[in-house]
Amino acid sequence: MFDLFLVLFLLSILLLIMGLINPGFALRWAPEVKRNRKNTLFYYGSAIAVFFILSVVTVEPVEEIVAGVEQSEAAAAQEETARKVEEETKAKEEADRKAEEEAKVKEEADRKAEEDAKAKEEADRKAEEDAKAKEEADRKAEEEAKAKEEAERKAEEEAKAKEEAERKAEEEAKAKEEAEKQAVSGSQQQAVRKAEDYLNYTSFSKSGLIDQLEFEGFTNADASYAVENIIVDWREQAVKTAENYIDYTSFSKTGLIEQLEFEGFSYEDASYAAENIIVDWRDQAVKTAENYLDYTSFSRAGLIEQLVFEGFSNDDATYAVDAVGLY
Numbered sequence: 001m002f003d004l005f006l007v008l009f010l011l012s013i014l015l016l017i018m019g020l021i022n023p024g025f026a027l028r029w030a031p032e033v034k035r036n037r038k039n040t041l042f043y044y045g046s047a048i049a050v051f052f053i054l055s056v057v058t059v060e061p062v063e064e065i066v067a068g069v070e071q072s073e074a075a076a077a078q079e080e081t082a083r084k085v086e087e088e089t090k091a092k093e094e095a096d097r098k099a100e101e102e103a104k105v106k107e108e109a110d111r112k113a114e115e116d117a118k119a120k121e122e123a124d125r126k127a128e129e130d131a132k133a134k135e136e137a138d139r140k141a142e143e144e145a146k147a148k149e150e151a152e153r154k155a156e157e158e159a160k161a162k163e164e165a166e167r168k169a170e171e172e173a174k175a176k177e178e179a180e181k182q183a184v185s186g187s188q189q190q191a192v193r194k195a196e197d198y199l200n201y202t203s204f205s206k207s208g209l210i211d212q213l214e215f216e217g218f219t220n221a222d223a224s225y226a227v228e229n230i231i232v233d234w235r236e237q238a239v240k241t242a243e244n245y246i247d248y249t250s251f252s253k254t255g256l257i258e259q260l261e262f263e264g265f266s267y268e269d270a271s272y273a274a275e276n277i278i279v280d281w282r283d284q285a286v287k288t289a290e291n292y293l294d295y296t297s298f299s300r301a302g303l304i305e306q307l308v309f310e311g312f313s314n315d316d317a318t319y320a321v322d323a324v325g326l327y
Contacts, residue, residue, distance in 0.1 A: 001054075001058040002055055002058040002059050005051050005054040005055040005058055006051075006055050008047075008051045009048060009051035009052050009055055012044050012047040012048045012051055013044075013048055015044050016040065016041070016044035016045065016048065019037065019040030019041075019043075019044055020037055020040060020041070023035045023036050023037050023039070023040045026040050026044070027039060027040060027043070030043075185222075187218065187219070187222050188222050188225045188226065190218070190222075191213055191218045191222040191223055191225060191226035192225070192226040192229055192230060194213060194216060194218070194226065195209055195213060195223075195226040195227060195230050196230055198212060198213075199230070199232060199237070202240075202244075203237045203238075203240035203241040203244065204237060204241075204264075205234065205237060205238070205241070205260075205263050205264030205265040205269075206227055206234055206264060207264030208263055208264040209223075209226075209227050210223045210224055210227050211264075213226060213227075234265070234266075234269055235269045235272050235273070237265075237269075238260055238265045238269040238270055238272060238273035239272070239273045239276055239277060241260060241263060241265070241273070242256055242260060242270075242273040242274060242277050243277055245259060245260075246277065246279055246284070249291075250284045250285075250287035250288045250291065251284060251288075251311075252281065252284065252285070252288070252307075252310050252311030252312040252316075253274050253281055253311060254311030255310055255311040256270075256273075256274050257270045257271055257273075257274050258270075258311075260273055260274075281312070281313075281316055282316045282319050282320065284312075285307055285312045285316040285317055285319065285320035286319075286320045286323045286324065288307060288310060288312070288320065289303060289307060289317075289320040289321060289323070289324045290324055292306060293324060298326070299326075300321055300326040300327065303317075303320075303321050303324075303326060304317045304318055304321050307320055307321070
């Protein structure tokens, strides 16, 4: 209570001073007629006296204050002692923790040192094994190099032997060829010259040329010998024959291939020729259609069917029938 009355005492002094300066401010709670310095002095002077007396009455005795101070000091000392004990306990705990950590660190260091020692021992063992492996590899490499050198020497000797054998075989082949040339009969030589003459002015298939030579009076043996002993490209002969046929009559692609096969060319050579001549198959279809119409009459559908039968595509046959005017 002392603190409260002391505050009210000081507040009354402040309001008194302010009321003497400005009574209207200090006595705002009083009627306007009473807002003057006299009433200010009366009200706040009385309040000052009352609050002063109450402060004095409620102030604590000195003994109690001293006891309170001593009690506070004892409590503070006890608190300080407890704080020191707590700090010592914490310091001891911290020291124990550090000691435990140091023990763990030492234990970890010992473990690591042991692992490092084992790793070094393992590395030394591995290095020794690598050295032995390298020594073994060097020994094997040396042996392989010697074996390779020996193999190369043998290969070189075999190559020389093979070369010598090939040279002898070539000499024997030449000798055999020369002997065969000397053994060729006059009729075979005549057949060869005749075959070359035929190929100089027209084209033949292999079987066709044999037939022609037989027609000329040569035996089948002489004709076959001649065909086998002339320099000729039968595919080129197929192309020339195909061009000759296209020059004087019309064919479809399949019809031309069949005609060349009939002449004695293989299917492969006939197909090659049909693919490698310059020809417009639609134009061939038109010529064939005109040839048919020259000696007989056809309906549009009948002529298309006949051209397809001859080997032309349906599109080329239709084009040809349109071209000759059958609508």
